[in-house]
Amino acid sequence: MARGITLVESSRADHQKIAQALLAALLPETGKAVRLGLSGTPGVGKSTFIEAFGRLLTGKGLRVAVLAVDPSSARTGGSILGDKTRMELLARDPRAFIRPSPSGGTLGGVARRTREAMLLAEAAGYDVILVETVGVGQSETSVADMVDMFVLLLAPGGGDELQGIKRGIMELADLIVVNKADGDLAPAARRAQTEYQAALHLMRPKTAAWTPHVLLASALKGEGLDKVWEAAEAYRTALTKSGDLDRLRANQAKAWFWTELREGLIASLKTDPKAAALVPQLEREVGEGGTTPTAAARRLLGLVLGRAEEA
Numbered sequence: 001m002a003r004g005i006t007l008v009e010s011s012r013a014d015h016q017k018i019a020q021a022l023l024a025a026l027l028p029e030t031g032k033a034v035r036l037g038l039s040g041t042p043g044v045g046k047s048t049f050i051e052a053f054g055r056l057l058t059g060k061g062l063r064v065a066v067l068a069v070d071p072s073s074a075r076t077g078g079s080i081l082g083d084k085t086r087m088e089l090l091a092r093d094p095r096a097f098i099r100p101s102p103s104g105g106t107l108g109g110v111a112r113r114t115r116e117a118m119l120l121a122e123a124a125g126y127d128v129i130l131v132e133t134v135g136v137g138q139s140e141t142s143v144a145d146m147v148d149m150f151v152l153l154l155a156p157g158g159g160d161e162l163q164g165i166k167r168g169i170m171e172l173a174d175l176i177v178v179n180k181a182d183g184d185l186a187p188a189a190r191r192a193q194t195e196y197q198a199a200l201h202l203m204r205p206k207t208a209a210w211t212p213h214v215l216l217a218s219a220l221k222g223e224g225l226d227k228v229w230e231a232a233e234a235y236r237t238a239l240t241k242s243g244d245l246d247r248l249r250a251n252q253a254k255a256w257f258w259t260e261l262r263e264g265l266i267a268s269l270k271t272d273p274k275a276a277a278l279v280p281q282l283e284r285e286v287g288e289g290g291t292t293p294t295a296a297a298r299r300l301l302g303l304v305l306g307r308a309e310e311a
């Protein structure tokens, strides 16, 4: 599987060709895993959580693949690799597979390679796929777009914390877990649970079949993790029964298709010699106010798509 993922991650054209053939052959074997996304700000305890939660699952006989989307991962090779020591036991567990974020390129490119790694992991028989992302920028949206259930890990900061969390990210969450609900932090964690729960009530749920709620956990002590897994199972049952899971996955596949089209189009603009030559000129004209961005973009598209649309 590691070799398959390496092919998928390679930017070499010959590797890409083999990777796509491999994915096409494996496609019928994919789609069976529970796909969970996990996000949270740096230091909230994602790695500690994944180590403990992953071990809980492998202890149940489940096979777990941990993947990551971190578009800034060029610096460390990924948040997962950065602190693999926090996942030492899981990393050595024969039922687990851990892969750091593919590095470099656009978020779209990083996300594609993670999606494809997810398909490979499913075909290889992994039962649960955990996709981690750091709580910054657009990466949450792209992870939420590739998983069945999006879990947001929060610290026991309560009200002050709430101010700092972008509403859009809370809206993505199917489940919120207040981590570090242990020791001195336990009372603050309970208060935070109440506040987050109240905040969730003000948001429209993504589907009628499931109401997002807030759980307490301590990744460090291994407490509350069974409840998180119970929620993941209840979510899956509810959305399978309502038909929402199939619809969600179909919509995600369609959105992925459009992302590929957009990225492919941009890539072909950059490699087409005629288009590439025109780009600096159009950029200059747009910068100087000589033409509108819309007109310039249409001219370039017209050129590439073979129909001259002179603005």
Ligand SMILES: Nc1nc2c(ncn2[C@@H]2O[C@H](COP(=O)(O)OP(=O)(O)OP(=O)(O)O)[C@@H](O)[C@H]2O)c(=O)[nH]1
Pocket (backbone or CB within 6 Å): 040, 041, 042, 043, 044, 045, 046, 047, 048, 049, 079, 083, 086, 134, 179, 180, 181, 182, 185, 217, 218, 219, 220, 221
């Ligand atoms: N008290 C307590 N501390 C915790 C818990 N979970 C994690 N921590 C601590 O919080 C710190 C950060 O934990 P990590 O698991 O590295 O957090 P992270 O979200 O992976 O951080 P980044 O990889 O930097 O984004 C460590 O010192 C952990 O020991 C918990 O449940 N309770």
Ligand SMILES: [Mg+2]
Pocket (backbone or CB within 6 Å): 046, 047, 048, 079, 080, 083
């Ligand atoms: Mg980490």
